[in-house]
Amino acid sequence: MHTVMAPELRTMGPIGLILPTFAQESVPTWARPTSDLAENDDPLAELAAMCRGAEALGADALWACDHLFWHRPCLECTVVLSVAAMATERVVLGSCVIQLPLRQSSVVAKQAASLQTLSRGRMVLGVGVGSHPGEYEQVGVDYHQRGADLDRAIDELRRSWASGEGVSLGDVNDSGAARYRQLPAPEAIPVYVGGSSEAALRRAARLGDGWMPLFLSVDEYRSAAGRLSEEVRHAGREPDEVARTMVLFVSVDDDPAVAQHKGTAWMSSLYGIPAKAFNRHLVAGTAEDVTGAIADYRAAGADHVVLYVTADEPLGQFEQISAALANAGRNA
Numbered sequence: 001m002h003t004v005m006a007p008e009l010r011t012m013g014p015i016g017l018i019l020p021t022f023a024q025e026s027v028p029t030w031a032r033p034t035s036d037l038a039e040n041d042d043p044l045a046e047l048a049a050m051c052r053g054a055e056a057l058g059a060d061a062l063w064a065c066d067h068l069f070w071h072r073p074c075l076e077c078t079v080v081l082s083v084a085a086m087a088t089e090r091v092v093l094g095s096c097v098i099q100l101p102l103r104q105s106s107v108v109a110k111q112a113a114s115l116q117t118l119s120r121g122r123m124v125l126g127v128g129v130g131s132h133p134g135e136y137e138q139v140g141v142d143y144h145q146r147g148a149d150l151d152r153a154i155d156e157l158r159r160s161w162a163s164g165e166g167v168s169l170g171d172v173n174d175s176g177a178a179r180y181r182q183l184p185a186p187e188a189i190p191v192y193v194g195g196s197s198e199a200a201l202r203r204a205a206r207l208g209d210g211w212m213p214l215f216l217s218v219d220e221y222r223s224a225a226g227r228l229s230e231e232v233r234h235a236g237r238e239p240d241e242v243a244r245t246m247v248l249f250v251s252v253d254d255d256p257a258v259a260q261h262k263g264t265a266w267m268s269s270l271y272g273i274p275a276k277a278f279n280r281h282l283v284a285g286t287a288e289d290v291t292g293a294i295a296d297y298r299a300a301g302a303d304h305v306v307l308y309v310t311a312d313e314p315l316g317q318f319e320q321i322s323a324a325l326a327n328a329g330r331n332a
Contacts, residue, residue: 012092013060014298015325016306018247019050019084021064021075023312024269031073047080048087053315055088058322062088063096063126063306068103069138071272078111085119093119096247096306097126097194097212101146102139105153109160109182116186123186126212127154128194147199154191154207161186192245196224204242205231212306214247215281218296221246225301246302248293251284251310252317259284266310282310287320291328294321 023031030043037043051062062084064077081093093115098108108125116123129146130136136143163177164185171178192210193203204211205228216224229239251263263282268275283293294305309317 012243012304014302014304015059015294015322016061016063016092016094016245016304017054017059017314017318018063018065018096018306018308019047019054019080020309020312020314021077021080022067022070022072022270024072024266026312028312030075044083047075047083050315051084051087051091054318055091057315057319058326059091059318061092061094061124061304061306063094065096066098067130067132067135068099069135072269078108078115081115081123082118085115085122091122092124093122094124094192095126097128097192099130099135100127100153100157101129101141101149102136105156106160106182108153109157112157112189113161113182113184113186116189117184121187124190124192124210125157126192126194126210127157128200128212147203151203151207154193154203157189157191161189190243192243194247198227201228202231204228205237206235208242210243210245212245212247214249214308216246217280218293218300221297221302222300243303244301245304245306246297247306247308248297249278249282249308249310250290250293250317250321251282252287252290252320253284254286256285256289259286263310287317287324288328290321291324294325295328 029037029041029046054062064080066077067074077095077098081095084093100108112123112125127150129150133143136146160182164181164183167181170181170183190209192212193200193208194212196213196216201211201224211228213224225244228242228244232239232242249263249267251259253259253262260282263284264275264278267278267282283290297305307318307321311317
């Protein structure tokens with residue numbers, strides 16, 4: 001049992017935004033060969049500007065998704081979060097989520113610790129198992145052992161971080177553990193467990209500082225949040241030790257039918273399955289419609305809602321949502 005909730009996360013605001021590192025409708029500068037870039041193309045500056053823009057529009061957290069092998073270009077999430085850390089001042093920075101069984105956990109621990117140190121304590125490490133056997137095959141990891149591997153890896157993360165607690169230097173005269181530590185020791189890094197399955201829910205209750213599901217309706221989320229509370233109690237922990245988040249796919253347009261069509265087509269391209277599969281998993285409509293859905297999930301128990309805007313350039317839609325949220329707050 002452990003308690004890690006960092007001070008920043010007790011006051012983390014309700015809205016996060018997933019950064020657009022999985023383009024579907026365009027070929028952004030970061031996805032092009034260097035030889036194809038014009039002289040004034042600057043992928044790093046463009047990503048940094050996106051992060052600053054999201055923070056200015058009121059995002060409380062910026063999240064980056066993770067795949068090592070994918071059918072379209074994508075950026076590595078800890079690199080993206082490094083850029084976000086440099087470009088912003090206040091937002092929480094999180095992975096949504098790193099597929100930890102695909103990676104060496106001590107290396108991920110060092111990456112997260114570095115981000116936590118350089119960002120002055122703004123890091124959240126979201127972890128999960130993913131659902132793509134082919135990606136595991138590419139890495140040479142047993143897909144069917146991914147749950148057990150994740151449990152062990154979460155323990156290894158915390159062991160790695162704890163190796164440097166209370167010291168500033170290792171003992172150079174010692175040939176054992178006292179010499180080899182992960183330093184500088186980071187402030188406590190919350191570990192959020194991603195996934196909508198019962199296994200993910202139970203893992204979050206036992207091992208996590210947060211829970212990050214997706215593809216749940218409001219009623220499903222409310223029910224699952226209740227089960228999470230029971231599992232947390234069974235694990236001998238207090239209910240507020242596990243933060244509750246929700247990853248919500250959204251599409252904004254004044255015409256709800258247009259929003260639905262564009263959003264599900266984008267998701268179909270992302271996942272490589274028919275668009276109709278996402279009809280019930282997308283909140284599509286006006287900014288006010290999305291704001292209403294956010295309020296529903298918050299009422300169902302979500303402390304923080306992570307918005308996955310189904311567009312290669314999400315800031316326009318996010319600005320509309322932020323304005324609608326602000327207006328709803330004024331009229332509450």
